[in-house]
Amino acid sequence: MKVIRTVNEMVEIATSVKANDQTIGFVPTMGYLHDGHAKLIDQCRKESQIVIVSIFVNPLQFGPNEDFERYPRDEKRDCMIAESHGVDYIFIPSVEEMYRDNSSIKLQVVERTNVLCGRSRAGHFDGVVTVLAKLFHITKADLAFFGMKDAQQIAVVKAFVDDLNFSVKIRPVPTIREDDGLARSSRNVYLSQQERADAASLYSSLKVGQHLIIDGEKNPVMIIDEVKKNIHRHTNGTIDYVEILSYPDLKAVTVINQQIIIAIAVNFQKARLIDNLVINEHGIIVRDPFE
Numbered sequence: 280m281k282v283i284r285t286v287n288e289m290v291e292i293a294t295s296v297k298a299n300d301q302t303i304g305f306v307p308t309m310g311y312l313h314d315g316h317a318k319l320i321d322q323c324r325k326e327s328q329i330v331i332v333s334i335f336v337n338p339l340q341f342g343p344n345e346d347f348e349r350y351p352r353d354e355k356r357d358c359m360i361a362e363s364h365g366v367d368y369i370f371i372p373s374v375e376e377m378y379r380d381n382s383s384i385k386l387q388v389v390e391r392t393n394v395l396c397g398r399s400r401a402g403h404f405d406g407v408v409t410v411l412a413k414l415f416h417i418t419k420a421d422l423a424f425f426g427m428k429d430a431q432q433i434a435v436v437k438a439f440v441d442d443l444n445f446s447v448k449i450r451p452v453p454t455i456r457e458d459d460g461l462a463r464s465s466r467n468v469y470l471s472q473q474e475r476a477d478a479a480s481l482y483s484s485l486k487v488g489q490h491l492i493i494d495g496e497k498n499p500v501m502i503i504d505e506v507k508k509n510i511h512r513h514t515n516g517t518i519d520y521v522e523i524l525s526y527p528d529l530k531a532v533t534v535i536n537q538q539i540i541i542a543i544a545v546n547f548q549k550a551r552l553i554d555n556l557v558i559n560e561h562g563i564i565v566r567d568p569f570e
């Protein structure tokens with residue numbers, strides 16, 4: 280595995296890979312890799328001839344009071360994990376390398392942002408699509424792999440590449456969970472022991488919602504209420520939101536008669552955790568919501 284730190288070198292490599300007619304699979308990350316990332320890389324490895332992973336904690340997608348400075352970083356460990364999963368190139372640019380001068384272009388996402396995490400993270404998705412536009416160009420990716428844990432992100436990114444005719448194909452990969460159901464996240468390290476134990480109830484609360492739908496409940500208000508009750512019963516965390524929306528459009532629904540997302544965000548002392556299930560109208564989990 281080769282470590283690349285400059286845009287020019289990454290572009291040169293990607294150009295010669297394309298000249299050889301090889302498929303480039305890309306996994307964009309902010310580092311501190313865990314099993315969730317490993318799953319993305321493994322899937323990418325299966326579907327691509329050349330695998331590129333990027334590690335870049337993107338300042339543009341963090342708000343002023345968010346955790347950019349203390350976002351966990353461990354480049355050495357990340358490189359070991361990436362190499363052991365068969366990555367060919369790991370692209371680790373500095374902030375100065377990615378954002379050289381003041382940019383004269385500002386991307387703004389105008390749909391799907393005023394719900395879920397977007398509501399409390401103004402400008403977050405503008406920062407995400409800006410960095411991804413650059414990374415897709417730099418890596419010349421044919422396929423890009425994203426975890427369904429960030430379901431709003433992948434819905435926004437899919438619409439972004441469709442709207443702007445990027446040729447990259449977006450591949451959703453199911454959420455990786457701990458044995459007790461907690462979704463893997465770099466932010467789980469911020470949880471206290473008690474919070475870590477309680478955090479499993481995020482998933483069990485989603486399952487409560489899913490089972491109500493399987494049993495025929497069609498009223499989202501009623502389901503949201505039961506999910507919230509379950510979270511309150513099992514954690515001291517503060518609920519930021521529990522929402523049921525159409526997926527991937529992320530519009531409000533009054534009756535469950537289509538593919539939907541049940542999404543939750545809970546604030547613990549030092550970590551904000553999110554989780555979701557994308558399910559069809561009968562309550563069955565959907566593996567690829569864009570198919």
Ligand code: PAF
Pocket residue numbers: 307308309335337340407410411429432
């Ligand atoms: O999901 C993430 O880790 C980031 O939002 C991404 C896609 C790497 C863009 O910075």
